[in-house]
Amino acid sequence: MEWLNLxxxxxxxxxxAVAASASCAIIGCFLVIxxxxxxxDAISHAVLPGIVVAFLLADGRHPVPLLVGxxxxxxxxxxxxQSLHRRAGVQTDAGMGVVFTALFAGGxxxxxxxxxxxxxxxxxxxxxxxxxVAALRTARFGGFEFPQPLIPLGIAFGLNxxxxxxLWKELKITSFDPQLATTxxxxxxxxxxxxxxAVSCTAVxxxxxxGSILVISMLIVPGATARLLTDRLFPMVVxxxxxxxxxxxxxxxxxxxxDTVEAPTLSVASGVLFAITVIAAPRHGLxxxxxxxxxxxxxxxxxxxxxxxxxxxxxxxxxxxxxxxxLTFRGLSESVREGAILGGRNTCRxxxxxxxxxxxxxxxxxxxxxxxxxxxxxxxxxRSHRAWEVYLRENLGVALDHLHEPAHRMEHFxxxxxxxxxxxxxxxxxxxxxxxxxxxxxxxxTEVDRP
Amino acid sequence: xxxxxxxxxxxxxxxxxxxxxxPIEVHDLTVAYGRKPVLWDIDLEFNEGELVGVVGxxxxxxxxxxxxxxxxxxxxxxWVRIYGEPYAARRKQVGYVPQRExxxxxxxxxxxxxxxxxxxxxLGWFRRPSRKxxxxxxxxxxxxxxxxxxxxxxxxxxxxxxxxxxLARALAQDARIYVMDxxxxxxxxxxxxxxxxxxxxxxxxxxxxxxxxxDLQTVEExxxxxxxxxxxxxxxxxxxxxxxxxxxxxxxxxxxxxLDRAAEAVxxxxxxxxxxx
Numbered sequence: 035m036e037w038l039n040l041x042x043x044x045x046x047x048x049x050x051a052v053a054a055s056a057s058c059a060i061i062g063c064f065l066v067i068x069x070x071x072x073x074x075d076a077i078s079h080a081v082l083p084g085i086v087v088a089f090l091l092a093d094g095r096h097p098v099p100l101l102v103g104x105x106x107x108x109x110x111x112x113x114x115x116q117s118l119h120r121r122a123g124v125q126t127d128a129g130m131g132v133v134f135t136a137l138f139a140g141g142x143x144x145x146x147x148x149x150x151x152x153x154x155x156x157x158x159x160x161x162x163x164x165x166x167v168a169a170l171r172t173a174r175f176g177g178f179e180f181p182q183p184l185i186p187l188g189i190a191f192g193l194n195x196x197x198x199x200x201l202w203k204e205l206k207i208t209s210f211d212p213q214l215a216t217t218x219x220x221x222x223x224x225x226x227x228x229x230x231x232a233v234s235c236t237a238v239x240x241x242x243x244x245g246s247i248l249v250i251s252m253l254i255v256p257g258a259t260a261r262l263l264t265d266r267l268f269p270m271v272v273x274x275x276x277x278x279x280x281x282x283x284x285x286x287x288x289x290x291x292x293d294t295v296e297a298p299t300l301s302v303a304s305g306v307l308f309a310i311t312v313i314a315a316p317r318h319g320l321x322x323x324x325x326x327x328x329x330x331x332x333x334x335x336x337x338x339x340x341x342x343x344x345x346x347x348x349x350x351x352x353x354x355x356x357x358x359x360x361l362t363f364r365g366l367s368e369s370v371r372e373g374a375i376l377g378g379r380n381t382c383r384x385x386x387x388x389x390x391x392x393x394x395x396x397x398x399x400x401x402x403x404x405x406x407x408x409x410x411x412x413x414x415x416x417r418s419h420r421a422w423e424v425y426l427r428e429n430l431g432v433a434l435d436h437l438h439e440p441a442h443r444m445e446h447f448x449x450x451x452x453x454x455x456x457x458x459x460x461x462x463x464x465x466x467x468x469x470x471x472x473x474x475x476x477x478x479x480t481e482v483d484r485p
Numbered sequence: 486x487x488x489x490x491x492x493x494x495x496x497x498x499x500x501x502x503x504x505x506x507x508p509i510e511v512h513d514l515t516v517a518y519g520r521k522p523v524l525w526d527i528d529l530e531f532n533e534g535e536l537v538g539v540v541g542x543x544x545x546x547x548x549x550x551x552x553x554x555x556x557x558x559x560x561x562x563x564w565v566r567i568y569g570e571p572y573a574a575r576r577k578q579v580g581y582v583p584q585r586e587x588x589x590x591x592x593x594x595x596x597x598x599x600x601x602x603x604x605x606x607x608l609g610w611f612r613r614p615s616r617k618x619x620x621x622x623x624x625x626x627x628x629x630x631x632x633x634x635x636x637x638x639x640x641x642x643x644x645x646x647x648x649x650x651x652l653a654r655a656l657a658q659d660a661r662i663y664v665m666d667x668x669x670x671x672x673x674x675x676x677x678x679x680x681x682x683x684x685x686x687x688x689x690x691x692x693x694x695x696x697x698x699x700d701l702q703t704v705e706e707x708x709x710x711x712x713x714x715x716x717x718x719x720x721x722x723x724x725x726x727x728x729x730x731x732x733x734x735x736x737x738x739x740x741x742x743x744l745d746r747a748a749e750a751v752x753x754x755x756x757x758x759x760x761x762x
Contacts, residue, residue: 067592067593069589200611202613203601203605203613203614204605204610206598206602207602207605210588210589210594210602211583211587211588211602213557213583213587214581214602214654215605216556217557217576217579217581217606218576218605218606218658219573219576220605220606261593264593265593265595265638266594266595266598266638267593267594267598270593
């Protein structure tokens with residue numbers, strides 16, 4: 035198991051990565067559902083001057099001044115962005131772009147002006163962090179040695195979990211319907227600032243490990259992934275934490291195997307997980323949507339085939355021919371046009387095989403014929419088709435030569451109850467073209483003599 | 486101030502017994518967006534236990550009037566009283582049905598979650614809905630004939646069903662006044678019938694309902710009183726008296742050019758922004 039080459043330093047890096055990802059993921063969910071992903075981006079950059087000031091004042095990595103500095107910077111960003119929008123009429127996104135870049139650049143200028151590079155605050159580290167290096171510094175508690183970054187990350191996770199736990203319904207309602215929240219006396223503004231403060235703290239806690247660019251992927255990607263997998267808020271938060279953990283563990287293993295930089299590898303892993311989810315998610319995924327479309331088109335083609343054979347047999351019955359001949363493959367495949375995503379002839383072949391297998395269609399020397407079950411199913415379709423033609427003709431006054439196409443589409447979707455109601459109103463047993471509407475499942479006059 | 490505003494405590498204040506106070510009183514209200522006034526000098530008083538329709542053309546300020554009653558938009562001048570008190574002191578007496586388009590229906594909650602939100606105001610900060618509240622939410626869904634859809638994610642509901650969920654949420658607020666912004670907009674016939682039934686039940690319970698309405702054909706059937714609005718109150722009173730050809734012409738007909746031009750003059754004259762007190 036070369037992949038699982040888990041020495042103690044890999045495990046420590048992994049612990050830091052999981053802590054950072056999970057803290058970001060749970061609060062990031064609320065950025066995603068509030069449609070404020072980019073404010074997370076802005077804040078993760080804008081906290082830099084707060085961090086620098088905290089460094090200058092407290093001279094070191096003491097967590098309390100760092101967190102205070104971060105919250106102050108986050109609130110300042112949120113406040114400036116909102117004020118620019120409300121008071122000065124600047125577009126929200128433009129205001130955000132101005133505020134966070136200015137604050138971030140200000141932070142970088144301060145780093146170079148006060149020569150803070152000796153405490154690891156160099157511009158590279160600011161952007162990408164260094165998971166491996168961060169995890170090397172260890173702290174001790176009760177004889178147990180662990181990576182020092184777990185302390186601020188643990189605090190951030192605890193704060194986020196507490197915020198989400200305490201303000202669960204407030205977060206929910208202010209995200210979904212801020213106006214109703216306001217009328218109920220739940221201040222959207224307070225909740226908004228609480229979320230932004232939590233994002234700021236989290237961004238700072240994760241800062242030295244992953245830097246200010248990659249922290250965005252940790253904030254947004256797990257939440258976006260989870261949203262594709264569930265339609266409820268609580269499962270979304272749990273799944274986001276799970277997705278973040280999976281991405282963190284996978285990212286560190288891959289980084290160890292290929293000897294790549296940890297934090298960016300983690301972000302790539304997270305992105306790949308998201309891409310897989312986009313494709314394969316059970317309800318919202320592209321694959322599921324494609325399968326639903328495929329099944330629908332196969333059903334439509336199958337129903338078209340049944341209806342086609344029904345009309346073929348009906349015509350011979352009207353003409354008084356006996357025995358009634360089946361319909362040839364060529365005759366059928368011509369009618370298979372709509373929704374044939376595998377190509378007309380192939381779709382027709384597949385469909386005929388399925389209809390035969392389900393006992394709706396038989397094949398004789400003369401061609402394809404309906405079985406009793408097939409006849410009943412086809413009569414339902416024809417009834418829907420002709421009922422819709424009656425409705426269009428009598429209620430909407432649609433011209434005779436415009437009736438077939440819309441009825442051809444609607445026949446696949448009309449429910450038996452709806453068809454019944456239309457026919458109850460019409461009371462006519464013939465469609466506008468003068469053809470009989472089959473009223474029960476196997477109407478007399480259309481049975482066939484089968485070989 | 487953070488978790489309990491001083492006014493919130495009085496929002497439960499019992500109403501004076503047999504008080505002659507009107508449920509909603511609007512006095513000389515003017516509302517502006519930016520520098521442009523959208524409602525001019527509105528004076529209104531509603532009677533308890535009536536269904537009141539607010540009718541007027543697009544851009545007449547109907548939604549703005551509703552929002553101003555609920556303190557959602559600031560007024561440039563004038564005031565609104567709910568049973569004689571400012572809105573903030575009477576929140577719990579007022580249920581709100583916003584326009585359906587005002588929220589993101591892809592939000593990850595189901596119909597019951599949305600109805601439960603109606604009770605959040607009464608619960609106060611931090612507290613969660615109890616089992617009893619869930620039960621109440623189900624009852625409210627029942628009243629709008631949506632009990633089968635409680636577990637349905639809201640994006641999977643039809644427009645009419647979404648509107649009924651909003652109505653159920655307002656019922657969950659258990660208020661004495663209901664303020665609704667276009668509850669009948671874009672709904673199917675079944676939903677319209679269901680909403681009308683709920684409105685009449687509310688009236689039978691002595692509640693007051695104020696609803697923005699678009700369909701002039703049903704105005705007489707649905708509402709006891711009317712406010713005909715077009716930037717100002719054109720007419721206000723019992724439907725039988727107010728819903729006349731002349732009043733409708735005055736509301737919908739000739740543009741109110743003088744007011745339009747006055748508003749434009751205020752905007753262009755660089756007058757002070759008056760949308761903030």
